[in-house]
Amino acid sequence: MSLVAAAGLTLSWLLNGVANADTVLPAGSSDAAQAGSSSPSPGASPNRQPQQGADKEKDGKKKRGGIHKIEHVVVIMQENRSFDHYFGTFPGADGIPRKHGVPTVCVPDPQTKECVKPYHNPEDKNRGGPHNASNATNDIDGGKMDGFIAEVRRVSNAPPDVMGYHDAREIPNYWAYARQFVLQDHMFEPNASWSLPEHLFMVSGWSAKCSSDNPMSCKNALQSPGNGPYAWTDLTYLLSKAGVSWAYYVANGTQPDCEDAAMTCPEQPQQAGTPSIWNPLPQFVTVRDDGQLANIQDVSHFYDAARDGTLPAVSWVIPNNANSEHPTALVSTGQAYVTRLINAVMSGPNWNSTAIFLSWDDWGGFYDHVVPPTADQNGYGLRVPGLVISPYARRGFIDHQILSFDAYLKFIEDDFLDRQRIDPQTDGRPDPRPDVRETAGILGDLVKDFDFDQRPRRPFILSTNPEAGSAPD
Numbered sequence: 001m002s003l004v005a006a007a008g009l010t011l012s013w014l015l016n017g018v019a020n021a022d023t024v025l026p027a028g029s030s031d032a033a034q035a036g037s038s039s040p041s042p043g044a045s046p047n048r049q050p051q052q053g054a055d056k057e058k059d060g061k062k063k064r065g066g067i068h069k070i071e072h073v074v075v076i077m078q079e080n081r082s083f084d085h086y087f088g089t090f091p092g093a094d095g096i097p098r099k100h101g102v103p104t105v106c107v108p109d110p111q112t113k114e115c116v117k118p119y120h121n122p123e124d125k126n127r128g129g130p131h132n133a134s135n136a137t138n139d140i141d142g143g144k145m146d147g148f149i150a151e152v153r154r155v156s157n158a159p160p161d162v163m164g165y166h167d168a169r170e171i172p173n174y175w176a177y178a179r180q181f182v183l184q185d186h187m188f189e190p191n192a193s194w195s196l197p198e199h200l201f202m203v204s205g206w207s208a209k210c211s212s213d214n215p216m217s218c219k220n221a222l223q224s225p226g227n228g229p230y231a232w233t234d235l236t237y238l239l240s241k242a243g244v245s246w247a248y249y250v251a252n253g254t255q256p257d258c259e260d261a262a263m264t265c266p267e268q269p270q271q272a273g274t275p276s277i278w279n280p281l282p283q284f285v286t287v288r289d290d291g292q293l294a295n296i297q298d299v300s301h302f303y304d305a306a307r308d309g310t311l312p313a314v315s316w317v318i319p320n321n322a323n324s325e326h327p328t329a330l331v332s333t334g335q336a337y338v339t340r341l342i343n344a345v346m347s348g349p350n351w352n353s354t355a356i357f358l359s360w361d362d363w364g365g366f367y368d369h370v371v372p373p374t375a376d377q378n379g380y381g382l383r384v385p386g387l388v389i390s391p392y393a394r395r396g397f398i399d400h401q402i403l404s405f406d407a408y409l410k411f412i413e414d415d416f417l418d419r420q421r422i423d424p425q426t427d428g429r430p431d432p433r434p435d436v437r438e439t440a441g442i443l444g445d446l447v448k449d450f451d452f453d454q455r456p457r458r459p460f461i462l463s464t465n466p467e468a469g470s471a472p473d
Helices: 055-061 083-087 133-143 148-155 172-180 195-204 235-242 285-289 300-308 331-347 406-416
Strands: 072-078 182-188 208-210 218-220 246-250 296-298 314-318 354-360 383-389 397-399
Touching: 072 195, 072 331, 072 406, 083 172, 083 182, 083 383, 133 148, 172 331, 172 383, 195 235, 195 314, 235 246, 235 285, 235 406, 246 300, 296 300, 300 314, 300 331, 331 354, 354 406
Parallel strands: 072 314, 072 354, 182 397, 246 296, 246 314
Antiparallel strands: 182 383, 208 218, 354 383
16 A cells, blocks of 8 residues: 555655755745644543643743753654664665665575665555564674564565665655754664663663662663563653653553564553553652652643643653554554644644654664664664754754764753753662763764754644655655
8 A cells, every 4th residue: 555645735845855964945945834734633631731831940940041942842752663764865864875876785685585775665554574682683783784684584474675765755744844854864772672671761761670669679671671660760750859840641552562572463552551661651660759650641631731831841752553653553644643743732832942852762673774883881773763843943954963862861951950860970869770871972962953043933734644745866
């Protein structure tokens, strides 16, 4: 089934230029040309946030300059796509190596004995590949980046599609956001593994297995951290101690990933109050002890908060299986869901003080040509797409810095916590983590993706049912 939608927004005007790391789009493609409209779908729940926006932060600090113009950070975490799979042909990005438009790289297929080049895949439903720690090691293959097809062949009889890539013809909204805002082409998953460790890193900078509620009982665990308790310190502990509001929004339904990072498995339920692969916070000792379990909510509350102007200072937004883009979930369904979330923020009172960080938690077995850099003993893992969307985001900018989800922690800490890190030496709650991820020497700074001197940009509302874009040159 092709991804081309029957009706919606024409984005070809937006998707035909070329932008590099220091190029902005011409004035003629400014926010004044609004690309259609689509209303968010607010949930029916009348309940409000457990903490109303960032009022305490604003009243207490009265900061408005630089990074502190951002009063609301929204992290949208999708599922299982590599950078080359979504943006490998995006103009100006570090994408699939090509000469005269033809890929110059290939990956051997041990069954057919052919070397398969990356190819355009118009299909809405993809299969991807296995994506646990051993699969990552084999995909990377000592830096050769040539194990992707072999890993699929080991576990599946279906034709591999991990060398396929999408572009503006299948994901026009994602490419439109990249054109108008910031695309990060060196964003890496925090460690080379699957969804649960990535989500633990996302909220805490570590993945570990603990034998009790004592933080010192925790030991490094990159593949199998278990189902808790998660006793080490996470970002919510620092936020709570500083009186900074936060919420973790979960789309009810089924879990997007398998317990063992396999390609397929029976569906398991997911809801805000239930610990799961994508919802680990209920098992964090800090969240329980701080009395903040109520901050983990159904995603309908996110739409309410965006509409009412009561977004907390920090939001994480997590999908269910259907809208996650985890193979075999439809790409179009995930793109529509993400567009609704972004439209909701842009349509609400908090837009002018919000930064949205959009990424995908791991590579999902899909091909990527960039060898992951080493930050420490735990990572990084493979490259994933990253986007920054904000009224202060640079326009049409490609960020080549080395980044990981640790950069989200660093940005939040710099903005709301006076640069306090999740650091056993200074945060008042020691744990045996091997290092402080936010201070890694190779980690870039998300502040460089913003121009805080520019006039806040107007909302850029997109259709949730867009027409296909044009193929890149």
